[in-house]
Amino acid sequence: MSTLSFLVSSSPSSTSRTGTLRLTRSDGTSLSLNTPGLVTATSRGVVPHLSPDLCAQTAAVRWVHTSFESFLDHNPTVPTLFQGKNALACFLGHSPSTILSLSLRDPGDVRLMPPNGDAHVSAVCVRGVRKVTPASWRSYVQSCDPDITFALTDVPFTAPPYSQKRLIKSVERSLAWLADVLRSDFTNTDHARPSNIFVHMAGGTEPAARAAFSEGLVTALYDKEAEAVKPLKTLDEGVAGYTFDLAPLRVTLGDRLLHHSKIAAALVPETIETADLTEHTDNLIELMNANLKPLPRDKPRLVNSCTGPHEILKMVKGVGVDLFDAAWAQRAADIGIALDFQFPVPERLRNSAEQGDSPTGKWNIGYNLYDQAYAHDFHSLLCDDTLICPCIACTAAPSSLCLQHSIIDSPRVITSASPFTRAYLHHLLHTHEMSSHALLTAHNLSVLDAFFGGIRKVLGRDGGNKVLVEEVRVFCDVYDASSALFDQALRCWAQVELARGKGRLAREKVIDST
Amino acid sequence: MQFEVLATCHTTKARVSRMTLAHGVTALPTFMPVATQAAIKGLTPQQVEALGITLILNNTYHLNLRPGTDILQEAGGAHKFQGWKHNLLTDSGGFQLVSLSKFTKITEEGALFSSPFSGEPTMLTPEESMSIQHAIGADIMMQLDDVVSSLMTGPRVAEAMARSVRWLDRCIEYHEKSGRKDVQNLFAIVQGGLDPELRDQCLDEMIKRKDRVAGYAIGGLSGGEAKDTFWRIVKQCADKLPADRPRYCMGVGFAEDLLVCAALGVDMADCVFPTRTARFGVALTFQGPMNLKLSKYATDLTPIDENCPCPTCKGATTRAMLHHIVTLETVAAHAVTMHNLTFQAQVMGGARDAIMQGTFPAYLRRFFDDYFGDAGYPEWCVNALRSVGVDLLEGKDDAKVVQGDGARWEYSITNKRK
Structure with a gap:
């Protein structure tokens, strides 16, 4: 069981803040990270274009976030066959000195999907769409042993707009699925609660729905619900951090940014209408603050799919976001x-x-x-x-020794390149x-x-x-x-x-x- | 160039030598990875260097098109342009003219082709090829040769051979006048198709010019000819070429070909095979090639080769993980490329050690046993190595031998092998 602590240093009156995130794994290794900071995005479990040796040489890669859905094409899912501590990190080849977080879906993927159900999320792999239930998510996470787990969340990826009824359902399901991953009423220790749960802030583009979601997190639980997650008094007590996936929100708000997700070359139009990268930022800040208002300040806040430095600065200033994914900067590398x-x-x-x-x-x-x-x-x-x-x-x-293939090869150190x-x-x-x-x-x-x-x-x-x-x-x-x-x-x-x-x-x- | 033979095999024609060029020492025999457009596909020069590789190849034809000689000159040569601090060899551009350009016409003056960008008629003469290679600044340059398909027969083969000799003279003249003879070395390319008579004539002519060339290449092979013909031509050339010059067999990259060539006395070889096949998801191992796309590797939690020192295997990347990303993520291409280049270097490094220690015949037998023991020994390899005194089948009465080209490398064969 690893633990995550987050120390915020800022005056309570100000929104923006710095912090130190410290992860202590069960084997005693302790990693720390200063915030605001970045989270490196992955595709099929790897940082695109950076082989593990180059990742290790890139100091900026301190935390990688990966999604599980690409592994659903094989049953049983292959990473779960890899037993042991930090199984997923070992399988994917990420260095033990990087923090690894895991969500079911790729936070940047906004393709249309079949609807989720009361007891499943639709996820996509190369062989098509797979339904993932809260129970199977818990078992995947148990085997993978990531440092940080994102609870399942119900974000609709059917075509917008979404009815009020759909948003209410989204809030209810997301709370129920969080409660499920926090369950403690298992007699079998194999089903122990995963450590360090982050929860996605649900509620779509409706501030009232978002506020309702947060209220649901901090409301004291009773009866069966309380029994299921004891000793937790509220769901929020079991939550280590909050995440905001901006990509689906942007789609609902009518985003026009073409470069953000992968696109086939043949589909890139001759002329692209210039857009403002901060077009929706103020709107998004309002939505995020609707979530954060009832919530405690001492938990890290992570944003996925920001558009660039302007938006980052505005969210540091206007929301107090601590972590941002680097997907946009990695995408920039894709396109030169x-x-x-x-x-x-x-x-x-x-x-x-x-x-x-x-x-x-x-x-x-x-x-x-x-x-x-x-x-x-x-x-x-x-x-x-x-x-x-x-x-x-x-x-x-940093210089290291080159391989030698025969006794007469002269030993050499890698020379520094200009x-x-x-x-x-x-x-x-x-x-x-x-x-x-x-x-x-x-x-x-x-x-x-x-x-x-x-x-x-x-x-x-x-x-x-x-x-x-x-x-x-x-x-x-x-x-x-x-x-x-x-x-x-x-x-x-x-x-x-x-x-x-x-x-x-x-x-x-x-x-x-x- | 300094070229020093350190040891020769007591049985075969194999030898170990040390070649010192302007950018350092390279131990021979060796395999040269191909960085066609000034980059080994997917890797940084430092990653290539870390694999213990000291000599790579750039393609003149490609570098002349892009970035072009003006940019290379501004950069201070191809070494500086690509951040490669070790030895570099460039081909002459002749082969790509024939293989890539649709409208190439060979005249005595040079090769006339239409530029792939503008479509304008462009002439590549021996002098022009030298001048481009001077701008690139490679440690070893190849003469412009008149390349014909290795399957061609008739008078055109003789014409191409004779013209290659005349073009060698023009390359020598141009190179000697350039004042770059002390930093760049010119290699001649022996042509003559599959005709031993023509090969002999070409060898005679080119050996006459020995004092003005630094080394010799065996060209015009690896173009789909029968393997049994291939090794005989290589042997004929290697036997006749002077011992105090390095010998380079062009376009050879399968492990079995490399070892047969080394046993026949070849020092250097190049091929895109190990890097290209890596991008298609095939990892090379001492037990034969491994197609990581096959579903049987989806749940295989072992590295490609537990004894391999490459970053991919040392980092314990599993076959299952590679199966998950192969052909979908560039990282898979990088990981398998690093492995395959290390494999090639290990095969050749192991050969160097064995030759130094006088155990090369045993090394050959062990390699072929591991690599082909189950699938069957290619007959041509058996014959080629018998010609230099090594019998792969010695003491193996029930060994399976595959007729014809046998080793022709196929996915299905390799599948059965694992």
Whole structure:
């Protein structure tokens, strides 16, 4: 049984906060993480593009979140065959020094799905849709032994809008499923309650429904319900943290962001209408606060599927969110963007309004390395050469011994490489080489990690909250919050993908025959 | 280049040597992984280096198209461009002209082809090939040769062989005048198709130029010819080539081919096979290739090979996990690529040790027993190794031998083997 503690350090009067999350595993290992901070997203259990050796060299990867649904194609599910402590982490090859959290569904997946039932969630794997009951979820989690478990939640993925009746059902089911995972009335110790349960804040886009969900968490339980989860007096007592999956909310609110989820190259339109990455942020903040109002302040709050640094800052400032997933920054690496932004805004960019490289005159938060402008650019990825980015693209890996294959091979230590240049990454992207995405993923995670370091530093100062408000204003003045950079990169990615990616020969055949 | 033979096998023609180039020492015999477009598919140069690899190959044709020589020159050469600090070999671009371009016309001047980008007629001459390879800055450069399919017969084969000799002269002239002779080394490519007579003529001509070339490649093979013909041509060339020059057999990458070639006296070989097959989910092992896509690996909780020192096996990544992500996540390609390159390096490193210790014939017997014992020994391997004094079937009266190309590598064969 591992334990999670969270120490919030901020005045009760302010919304934004810093904190320290400490996880102590049953074997005595203790990991800690400072907040606000990032959670690395995965696909099929792995950090996309980063093999375990590269993950280990990327300091920003401290917490990985993974979803279970991709394993449902095999019965029994394969990770549950892997017995022992931290079974899932061992199976997936994640380092013991990273925190591993597990949910049933991929929080960023908003594809339409068959409806959930009173006793099942519809999840998707390569062989189609599978129904997962609260009981099977409990048993998966028992075998997988993740550090943190997300309780099942009823989010509708049928086409919006959702009726009031549907939202009430969603709240009721989510509470019931949380109660189920918290059950303590098993005689068999194999069914012990999983440690460190996070609960998704249900209620859709209806503030009243969200408030009702939170009330349900903190209301004292009676009779059979209380008996089932004793010694807990409320469900909230058994909850270690709160999560907000923004992706389904955004869909309900009418989101237009194309780059956010994976899309087939052929489906990327010629022109993409530029959107504001913070279009729904204020709305979402209101919804999140409706949940948090009745809840205690001392539990970590995790947001999945944020759109970028502007939204992160607004949610740190306006909600007091502690953890954000990095899916958007990892997605940027998929489509050839090297992130480059800092918080607080560096001196050289302050008062540089109208001089930036984006269409609005502000500065882009990164570069689209597909752009021909980088073909001859031999700078490293960060614009400011005085900064040190610790990623494998900018700084050499710690030296270690190379393999030796015969007695006459001279023993050698890995030599430090000079930073990779934008020209090289531009070349790798245009030649459809996978290494580009590995380097960009490591880089983008590192840039985002440094950004959170900047937020913590500002909040740590005297009167940090006031400074934060001012620095967020400067940040929004200097850096462009539009989707233009992502839209351009997505177009370029689609062009190269169609010209050189999977199915190229078949497409060329069609062109040749016409 | 410094080339020093350290040991020769007492039975076969195999040898161990040390080749010192501008970017360090490479122990031979070795396998060279292919980084076609300035990257081993999916890996960073540091990951490749960590696998103990000291010599990789770039393709001139591809680098000339993208990024182009101007960018390579601005970067200070291909080593700096891709962050690779060890030795690098480039081919001449001739093979890709024939294999990739639809409209290539060979004239005495050079190869005329239409640019894949603009469609404009473009001429690749021996001088142009040298000049591109100078811009790339590879430690070993290959002459431009006139490549014909290894299945071609008739007068065109003789013409191509004779032209390759004339083009070698033009490459030598150009290279010697460039002033880069002390940092870059030119290799000649022996042509002549599958005709021993033509091969002999080509060898004679090229050996005459020995003082002006640093090494020799055996070209025009690995194009679908019968394996029995393949090894005979390799043997003919390796036997005749001078002992004090490295010998490079082009386009060879199956483990059994590598070991037969090494036993015949070949020092270097290259192939996209181990990296390409990795992307399709096939891991190479001493018990034969393993197709991780097969459902029997879905619940297999052991690593690919428990004795393998690669990061994938050392990190205890299971076959089941690889089965889960193979061809769906790039990470699977990276993991299996690292394993396969390590496997190739282990096969060749093991051969070096065995040759040094005088146990190479036993090493060959053990390898072939593990790799083919169940499925059957390819007859051509048995014959090729008998020609250099090693009998794979010695003491194995009931050993199964597969006729013809036998070892032709197939998923179904490998499936039965595990």
